[in-house]
């Protein structure tokens with residue numbers, strides 16, 4: 192599951208990036224995005240995504256542990 196690449200730029204994804212994609216687009220979505228491409232898609236900054244990741248971690252969301 193964590194051996195995934197970004198659907199846009201084909202870079203290797205870390206577990207948190209996969210978790211974030213699943214959070215935003217659902218577990219049935221076959222697209223995967225790295226933080227750079229996701230921030231462009233969501234029109235936010237990478238820093239904001241980092242904060243969102245920290246938040247989900249703090250809620251002990253299983254996608255981020």
Ligand SMILES: [Zn+2]
Nearest residue numbers: 197200225228
């Ligand atoms: Zn990418």
